[in-house]
Amino acid sequence: MQVNDVILTVDGRSVESLDLEDIKFLTVGDEGSVAQLVLRRHGETRTVILQRIQGDMGVLSDSTHWNEKAKTSGFIGLVVTQQPPHAVEEIHDLVDMHGKLQGSAGYQNEQVEIGDLIMAINGEDVRNLSVDDVHGLLRGELHSCVDIMLQRKRNMAIYSVRVLRHRAHEFER
Numbered sequence: 786m787q788v789n790d791v792i793l794t795v796d797g798r799s800v801e802s803l804d805l806e807d808i809k810f811l812t813v814g815d816e817g818s819v820a821q822l823v824l825r826r827h828g829e830t831r832t833v834i835l836q837r838i839q840g841d842m843g844v845l846s847d848s849t850h851w852n853e854k855a856k857t858s859g860f861i862g863l864v865v866t867q868q869p870p871h872a873v874e875e876i877h878d879l880v881d882m883h884g885k886l887q888g889s890a891g892y893q894n895e896q897v898e899i900g901d902l903i904m905a906i907n908g909e910d911v912r913n914l915s916v917d918d919v920h921g922l923l924r925g926e927l928h929s930c931v932d933i934m935l936q937r938k939r940n941m942a943i944y945s946v947r948v949l950r951h952r953a954h955e956f957e958r
Contacts, residue, residue: 793830793953794823797916799864801953802877859927859950863897870912871903871919872938880949880956882930894946900938907932925950 792800795811803811812820822833864875879887881894888896903911906922914922923931927950934945 789826790831791825792822793825794821796821797867797920799875799877802875859925859929859952861923861931861933861948861950862953863923865903865916865919867916869914869916871914871916873897873899873901873903873935875899878951878953878956880951882947882949884949884951884956886956894948895944897935897946898938902936902938903933904936904943905934923950927951 792808794800795808798811800808800811824831824833862877862879863873864877865871866874876887876897876899879897881887881892883891883893885892887894903919905911906919909922911919911922923933925931929950930947931950932945932947934943936943
């Protein structure tokens with residue numbers, strides 16, 4: 786890790802909106818256990834495995850190469866729960882297939898809400914999949930679309946959205 790690295794995820798959880806103390810809390814664990822961090826350095830993404838040593842983090846594997854695919858892959862802006870069934874925990878720069886941010890004029894999907902359950906991604910039932918499998922289906926080629934079927938928490942209504950995979954903060958206001 787270097788001084789200007791930006792931590793994107795800790796063990797699969799997005800940390801972009803968290804402060805330093807919250808990120809530090811996510812790295813706490815049993816001595817000898819490992820944490821997986823996804824970092825951004827100069828626009829490129831890298832995965833680093835760190836081992837917890839006497840309350841600290843020591844580099845276990847920094848030999849993973851910069852992920853060239855990350856330059857051309859996108860995310861959709863949702864943070865989901867770790868355990869199935871997966872619910873929406875956070876919403877960050879979710880955009881429709883035309884690049885309009887949720888909440889802005891012209892957004893053409895139903896509003897995704899915190900707590901809504903993800904039922905299917907591109908027609909594949911995800912209610913019992915691991916969070917890694919769900920992330921794998923949500924991520925994909927930069928600027929491609931993904932169809933997500935959700936169930937509204939407050940009234941159990943089923944609805945679908947088509948969203949655009951993009952770089953983090955690419956469409957911010």
